[in-house]
Structures are given as C-alpha cells and as structure tokens.
Amino acid sequence: MSILTEFLGGASGRPDERWGLKYHGLKILWMRSERRIGAMSTVGGTIVLSAVAVVMASLAHLILYFDGAKLTPLAFFNIVIETLVVAVPLLLYSRRVITQLEKSRSQLATMSRRLAFSVDEAELANRAKSSFLANMSHELRTPLNAILGFSEVMKDQHLGPVHNARYLSYAGDIHSSGRHLLAIINDVLDLAKIEAGKMSLDNAAKFELVPMLDSCLAMLKGLSEKYGVTVHNEIAEDGLQLCAVERMIRQIVINLVGNAIKFTPPGGTVHLSGQLRGDGGYEIAVRDTGVGMSEKEMANALTPFGQNENRFTGKHEGTGLGLPLAKAMLELHEGTLTMSSVPNVGTTVTMIFPAARIEARDLVAA
Numbered sequence: 001m002s003i004l005t006e007f008l009g010g011a012s013g014r015p016d017e018r019w020g021l022k023y024h025g026l027k028i029l030w031m032r033s034e035r036r037i038g039a040m041s042t043v044g045g046t047i048v049l050s051a052v053a054v055v056m057a058s059l060a061h062l063i064l065y066f067d068g069a070k071l072t073p074l075a076f077f078n079i080v081i082e083t084l085v086v087a088v089p090l091l092l093y094s095r096r097v098i099t100q101l102e103k104s105r106s107q108l109a110t111m112s113r114r115l116a117f118s119v120d121e122a123e124l125a126n127r128a129k130s131s132f133l134a135n136m137s138h139e140l141r142t143p144l145n146a147i148l149g150f151s152e153v154m155k156d157q158h159l160g161p162v163h164n165a166r167y168l169s170y171a172g173d174i175h176s177s178g179r180h181l182l183a184i185i186n187d188v189l190d191l192a193k194i195e196a197g198k199m200s201l202d203n204a205a206k207f208e209l210v211p212m213l214d215s216c217l218a219m220l221k222g223l224s225e226k227y228g229v230t231v232h233n234e235i236a237e238d239g240l241q242l243c244a245v246e247r248m249i250r251q252i253v254i255n256l257v258g259n260a261i262k263f264t265p266p267g268g269t270v271h272l273s274g275q276l277r278g279d280g281g282y283e284i285a286v287r288d289t290g291v292g293m294s295e296k297e298m299a300n301a302l303t304p305f306g307q308n309e310n311r312f313t314g315k316h317e318g319t320g321l322g323l324p325l326a327k328a329m330l331e332l333h334e335g336t337l338t339m340s341s342v343p344n345v346g347t348t349v350t351m352i353f354p355a356a357r358i359e360a361r362d363l364v365a366a
C-alpha cells in the first residue's frame, strides 16, 4: 500500500470514489502519479509533492497579478495551494514516522515478552543450579569422606599389616587422589556459592594478620622445597588485625603464594610485602621471579578453569580455579585483587583490603 493511498483513506477506498474524481483521464493521471510517488522514498516523494505545489502556487500568483490582487476565489485558491505546500509534506512525513513508531512499538513489545520469558527461564535455571549444588555438596562429600577415611586406615595399616606392597601403594594413591578430588569439589562449590550470592560473611571475626600468614607459609614449606623456590616474608606488622572470614583469607593467601611458587623456576624467589594505604586499607603483594604472563594470559588466568600454556603445563596439579576463587573471596570482603606481570620476568599479585576490615595499632600509612 503506497503512502498516498494510505493517507487518502486506506487500501479499501477505490481511487474513483475519492475526492469525487469522475473524469476518466484525470483518474488515470492521479493513479499513475500516486503509484510513482508512493514508490519513492519519503524524502523523494516529499520533494516531488512540494515542487508540484510550488509550481501551482506560482501559477496562481501569476494569475493573481493579472487579476489586480484582490481576494477573489482565485486568491482563495492560492491560499489553499500554499497551505498544501506546507501541509502535504508534513502530513506525509509524520504519517511515515507514525507508521515506523508503531512498528518499533510492536517490535519492542515482542522483545520485552521474549526478555520476560528468558528471565523466567534464567531464574528457573538458577534455582535448579542452587538445589543441584546443595545436593551435590552432600552427595559427593559423603562417599568421598568414606573413601578418604578407609584408604587412610589401609595406607597407615591401622587394622594390621597389608602384606602386598602394591595394595599398600594403591591405598596411598586412592587417598591422595581422594584429597585432590575433595579440594576440587570444595573449590567448585565455593565459587558457585559466591556466584549465586549464597556465601555469607556471617563468620567474619577479628584475627591477627601475621600469625595467620606464618601458618599459611608453614603449610607451603613442603611445596617451596619441592620447587626449589625461596619464600621471603617481609610482613611484620604485629598490631594489625583483619576483620574477615579467616578460612577464606587463608585460602586466598595459599592460592596466591602457591601459584607464585609453582610458576617460578628452581632458584627463584617469592616475596611477600605489605603496606598500609593512604585510604586506611591494607595491601599485601606477592611478587615472584617466575614465568610471568602476557595481558591475554592474565585475563585467561582469572577465568574459572583458565590455565596458560607454559613450561610448567602438565607438571603441576591444579584445575584453574585458584585465582578466580581468590578474587571472588576477596571481592566478597569488599577487597580487590590486582595483578601485574611481565613474561619471563615475574608476576605480582596484590590483595587490597578495605579500611573497614583493618584495625591497625601504631601503624603509619605509606
């Protein structure tokens, strides 16, 4: 349907019924010009119609000039034509705009219906995920605890000697694999819980920073010896207390220092340093002299299960959950994790704790 047909009364109106056009030649002329103008773009059609109206108005002026410029029926005709010059393009244009607006409105309505449907689906999926995780947590940990308990009894020969040496070594393997699996399950569940907004800080309490760091580093002693990497801890702020969930902060430290050790070649060093910030917060930097990462590799390392190809690939145990979990746990404490790295030079990962979580006696900001 052309714009003009639409404008003049819709598709149902036949041309000979409109505007009282009875003369056959005029009817054909009207229909042809309507079809041509209708086929043009809005701008083209508007220009043509305006030009026609201007020509007609000029003609009327010319006639008026000869007529002595009185308000004769001809002058009135002139006024009508001049009005049309302005009105026709405006009407045509607004008609097109209205049609487009209506089209966009119906598209918008369809889109919002689809969006509402997707939100419903996502909420349903999220609820399913939460209950799946709650069940998984129980269903996986219970048998795993049995596996760990019984294999420990066997490997340590609590109930009497195991005579076959291979059985004994299998029991040891079952135990260490079970522990590894439990660690992965715990990481996956923790990350999922944080993402679902279900991890709370209800257990947050005050604790001393230095003893906590010392005990984490003691746990990593075996790892640093295995990798031939020296760990230096320069943090000695005795009065500093953190208000946080200690289990999570321990895990963050172990993950970051563990990474620094694992991705540093033998003979390298890992440095821990801390400083009070001007805004009252506290930051702990873990700096290593390891393989380092490019910008792209850093982004990959922060995604769940993201691991980079490097000379340590395949040599170290890991699932690629350590960094994203550390970041998520720190952000849960309103903290920030930043990372800077140079390939083949080293990496520095910094944990920043907000002022609200720090209690520092006799300490001066850097």
Ligand SMILES: Nc1ncnc2c1ncn2[C@@H]1O[C@H](COP(=O)(O)OP(=O)(O)O)[C@@H](O)[C@H]1O
Pocket: 255, 259, 260, 263, 288, 290, 291, 292, 293, 301, 302, 306, 307, 308, 309, 310, 317, 318, 319, 320, 321, 322, 323, 324, 347
């Ligand atoms: N200090 C680091 N130096 C170099 N690469 C690192 C360092 N820390 C992490 N990465 C890279 O980021 C990846 C992801 O780390 P992480 O999430 O802790 O997983 P995982 O240690 O289980 O592989 C690692 O596999 C490694 O490629």
Ligand SMILES: [Mg+2]
Pocket: 255, 258, 259, 318, 320, 321, 322, 323
């Ligand atoms: Mg790791």
